[in-house]
Every structure is written in C-alpha cells, then in structure tokens.
Amino acid sequence: MLAFVALAAAMVLTALLAVLFPLLRRSQRPLQRGEDLAVLADGLRELDAQLAAGDVGAAEHERARLELQRQALHAGQAAQARARSSQQANWAVALATAVVLPLLAIGVYLTVGQPGAIHPSAPAARSASTGAAPHVQDDAAVAALQARLARDGGDAEGWVLLARSYYQMGRIDDALSAYGKATQLSSDNADLWVEYANTLAIAQQRDLSGEPTRxxxxxxxxxxxxxxxxxxxxxxxxxxxxRTAALAHWQKLKALLPADTEDARRIDSLIARARGQAPAAPLAASAQAAKQTGDATIRGTVTLDERLRSQVAAADTLFIFARASDGPPMPLAAVRTRASGWPVSFTLDDSSAMAPEMRLSRFAQVSVVARVSRLGTPAAQPGDIEGRVEQVALGSKEVRIVLDRVVER
Structure with a gap:
C-alpha cells in the first residue's frame, strides 16, 4: 500500500513538474516594451521630419508629439496591467493544480476541506477589470503622470499634458496649476501662454480681462x-x-492669413464688427417669437456614424457649438462633454457667450457643429471627427447632428 502510495505520489509530482514549470516560467518573462518604444520613436521621427519640411506648424507638431507620448504612456501601463494580471492568473492556476490534483489523486479527502479558499469569481473580477471603462484607464494614466511629475517636476511637456488632461476631466483649478508649472519651465512658448489664458478665462466665466489679457x-x-x-x-x-485695439489685432491677423480662405472671411467679419459696420443680424419672425417666449435656445442630439465608431474612445472630448453662419469664428454658445453614451443630448443658449454682441439670441440662424477631439482642445485637429447642420433657427428643439467626417490636414 505504501509502495503504491509512494509510486502514485512520484507520478503526480512528475506530472505537476511537467505542467507547472513552463507555466511559472512564462509568468516570469520580462515585459516586452521594445516594440512600443520603437513605434513611439518612429512616430517622433516622422513628426520631426514633417516639421523640418514645413508640412506642419510648431503648434501642431507639439500637440501631435504630446498625443504620441500620451498613447505610449497608456500602452505601457496597459502592458504592465496585462502582465500583472497574467502572472497572478498563472500563479493561481499553479497553486490550485499543486494542491487540488495531489489531494484528488491520493484520495486522502473525499471533498476539499476549504472550498472558500478557491474563488471562482476572481477570474471574472480580473476579466471585468481588464474591460474597465476607458475613462477609468485614462484617469489612472493621469494619476501615473501626476506621480511621475511629483518625482521629477522639470518636464515642461509633461506638465502641459497633465494640464490638458485635467481640463478634459473638468478639473479646471488643477489644470490652471499645471499650466502655471509649465509656463515656469517653458516661458518662451507663445501658444502655451494663449492656452493658459483661455483656460483661465473659462474659469472666470469666459472673461478675458485682467490676467488672461496679460x-x-x-x-x-x-x-x-x-x-x-x-x-x-x-x-x-x-x-x-x-474697438480700436481689437481692430488693430484683427487687421494684423488678416494680413498674415492666406487670402480667400474661410479663416480670412471670418476675420473680415470680426473687423467689420469692430468698425461698427456689421450690426447683429435681424431676428426672423420665428426667432423673435422664440425670444418672446423665453426659449432662446437650441436643443438636439449628436450621433456617431457606425463607420467611425472604432475611431472614437469614451475618453475623447465632444464639443458642440453654435456659430454665426456668416460671422466670426468664435462660438456663440458651446458645450463640452465626453464622447460616449450615444446619442448625446445638448442644449445651447446664451450662458457661454464671450461678448455681449456675440450671443446666440442675437442671431436668427446659425450653424451647429459637433466635433470629437482626441486632444481635448476646441480647435479642429487632423483626425478629429466632425458633423454639422447649417441654417438652424433659434428655438429649434430636434436638431440631429451626425459625426460623419474626419478632419483632414
């Protein structure tokens, strides 16, 4: 009997070694990040080449480079998470095999004495964790970036990325603090100062006076x-x-813009308003009626074309704004939310007006634009996804916008 038990134990041990050795050996392999780093390096080299060739501007080059770094950060963290999950799963399987199989083979116990020691729900929990909502993963990436900057705060680009991430999350005060750090480290970046000023103006109810102007x-x-x-x-x-100072700035901008472009025409409209030559558009009868009833708003929904669904992440930002059809480029009203939960409902009104003469309620008809931004910035960037509806009357309640166009370079 003892010989049989010893032989059975030896056979079980041999089988266990054959199963467990390769299993645990796989779990100990180092993370393979070479390919991710190579992709990042190739992307940075391509961006530098485009900048040197004049295909992209400095601001666009900076935004694209920061986006590549953010993606690399997410990829690295995802790889680490997968590796940890895989290692834990392998050890769990190894432990269960090493304990349960000998007990069953030898027949010492008819049942497992402590079934609570084995948690069938654990794999499901791990599976659920790997399928966590994208915004949770994004928040984790922001936390990791924040921790890195706490250790090494001399990375200006990291502070800019953190500021933009906070802005996208609606944490305006934290974004302002990060922008302050970034401008201390990169005080000669004009676009960064404008970005900082815009965020501060938003915190001040879109008031550009005072510090934003400086x-x-x-x-x-x-x-x-x-x-x-x-x-x-x-x-x-x-x-x-x-108006004199506004006219001077906009006239200089007009001289720098290529002629016969949409931007040039919008600056022409701003110049006309600064000269007092473009009074607010007269209200149509339907819009006037909407104002009289107190419904100077536009409501509707935004949907995403199925063909482009794979190009949008829940952590992306959705901007919806109304703009004068033949007027200046700044929004008359705008809302910002996450690009998820389709269809997304929206309401536009005068609460976001940046100038008294540029309120939604002063225009009979407007263009309503929806745009998904990967960088979380209002200005359109290549790769953003956009949709629009023209000639929308004030008071409209069932405006439907379909995101069906990818913004080109």
Missing part, C-alpha cells in the same frame, strides 16, 4: 505674429469695448 500680451511679446494670440488679444479688447 498672458496674451506675454504671448505677443514672444511672437508678435502668433495667430492664436492675435485672435485672443482682439477678442479681449472687444470684450472691453476697445
């Missing part, structure tokens, strides 16, 4: 021909009813 002036000192700085400086002056 930030924009700082940007113009660095780069007197910066498009964004000139546009914001003109808007800041327009908010303060300084």
């Amino acid at each position: 930030m924009v002036q700082r940007a113009l000192e660095i780069d007197p021909n910066n498009f964004n700085a000139l546009a914001f400086a003109g808007l800041a002056a327009f908010q303060q009813n300084d």
Whole structure:
C-alpha cells in the first residue's frame, strides 16, 4: 500500500513538474516594451521630419508629439496591467493544480476541506477589470503622470499634458496649476501662454480681462505674429469695448492669413464688427417669437456614424457649438462633454457667450457643429471627427447632428 502510495505520489509530482514549470516560467518573462518604444520613436521621427519640411506648424507638431507620448504612456501601463494580471492568473492556476490534483489523486479527502479558499469569481473580477471603462484607464494614466511629475517636476511637456488632461476631466483649478508649472519651465512658448489664458478665462466665466489679457500680451511679446494670440488679444479688447485695439489685432491677423480662405472671411467679419459696420443680424419672425417666449435656445442630439465608431474612445472630448453662419469664428454658445453614451443630448443658449454682441439670441440662424477631439482642445485637429447642420433657427428643439467626417490636414 505504501509502495503504491509512494509510486502514485512520484507520478503526480512528475506530472505537476511537467505542467507547472513552463507555466511559472512564462509568468516570469520580462515585459516586452521594445516594440512600443520603437513605434513611439518612429512616430517622433516622422513628426520631426514633417516639421523640418514645413508640412506642419510648431503648434501642431507639439500637440501631435504630446498625443504620441500620451498613447505610449497608456500602452505601457496597459502592458504592465496585462502582465500583472497574467502572472497572478498563472500563479493561481499553479497553486490550485499543486494542491487540488495531489489531494484528488491520493484520495486522502473525499471533498476539499476549504472550498472558500478557491474563488471562482476572481477570474471574472480580473476579466471585468481588464474591460474597465476607458475613462477609468485614462484617469489612472493621469494619476501615473501626476506621480511621475511629483518625482521629477522639470518636464515642461509633461506638465502641459497633465494640464490638458485635467481640463478634459473638468478639473479646471488643477489644470490652471499645471499650466502655471509649465509656463515656469517653458516661458518662451507663445501658444502655451494663449492656452493658459483661455483656460483661465473659462474659469472666470469666459472673461478675458485682467490676467488672461496679460498672458496674451506675454504671448505677443514672444511672437508678435502668433495667430492664436492675435485672435485672443482682439477678442479681449472687444470684450472691453476697445474697438480700436481689437481692430488693430484683427487687421494684423488678416494680413498674415492666406487670402480667400474661410479663416480670412471670418476675420473680415470680426473687423467689420469692430468698425461698427456689421450690426447683429435681424431676428426672423420665428426667432423673435422664440425670444418672446423665453426659449432662446437650441436643443438636439449628436450621433456617431457606425463607420467611425472604432475611431472614437469614451475618453475623447465632444464639443458642440453654435456659430454665426456668416460671422466670426468664435462660438456663440458651446458645450463640452465626453464622447460616449450615444446619442448625446445638448442644449445651447446664451450662458457661454464671450461678448455681449456675440450671443446666440442675437442671431436668427446659425450653424451647429459637433466635433470629437482626441486632444481635448476646441480647435479642429487632423483626425478629429466632425458633423454639422447649417441654417438652424433659434428655438429649434430636434436638431440631429451626425459625426460623419474626419478632419483632414
């Protein structure tokens, strides 16, 4: 009997070694990040080549480079999470096999004495964790970036990425703090100062007076021909009813823009308003009736074309805004939310107006645009997904926008 038991135990041990050795050996392999790093390096080299060739501007180059770094950060964390999950799963299987199989083979117990020691729900929990919502994974990436910057706070680009991430999450105060760190480390970046000023203006109910205006002036000192700085400086002056200064900034911007473009035509409209030559559009009868009933709003839904669904992540930002059909580029009203939960309902009204003369309620008809931004910035970038509806009347309640077009370069 003893010989039989010893032989059976030896056979079980041999079988266990044959099964467990390769299983545990696989779980100990190091993370393979070479391919991810190579992809990142190739992407950065391609961006640098495009910048050197003049195919992209400095601002677009910076945004694209930061997006590549963010994707690399997510990929690295996802790889680590998968590796940890795989290692834990392999050890769990090994432990269960090493304990349960000998007990069953030898027949010492008719049943497992402590079934609670084995948790069938654990694999399901791990599976659920790997399928966590994208915004949870994104929040984890932001937390990891924050921790890294706490250890090494000298990375200006990291602070910019953190600021933009906070902005996308609606954490405006944290975004402002991160922008402050970034501008301390990169004080000669005009676009960064404009981005900082815009975020501060949003925190101030879209008021550009005071510190935002000083930030924009700082940007113009660095780069007197910066498009964004000139546009914001003109808007800041327009908010303060300084039409002379607004006209000067916008006229300079117009001279820098290519002729016969949409941007040039919109700047023409701004210049006309600064000159007092473009009064607010007269309200149509239906819009006037909407105002009289107190319904100076536009409501509707945004849906995503099925063909483009794979190109949108739940962590992306959805901007919805109304713009004068033949007027300036700044939104008359805008909302910002996550690009998930389709269809997305929206309401536009006067609450987001940046200038008294540029309120939604002052226009009879507008264009309503919806745009999914991967970088979380309102300005359209290549790869963003957009949809629009033209000639929308004030008071409309069933506007339907389909995101069906990818923004090209």
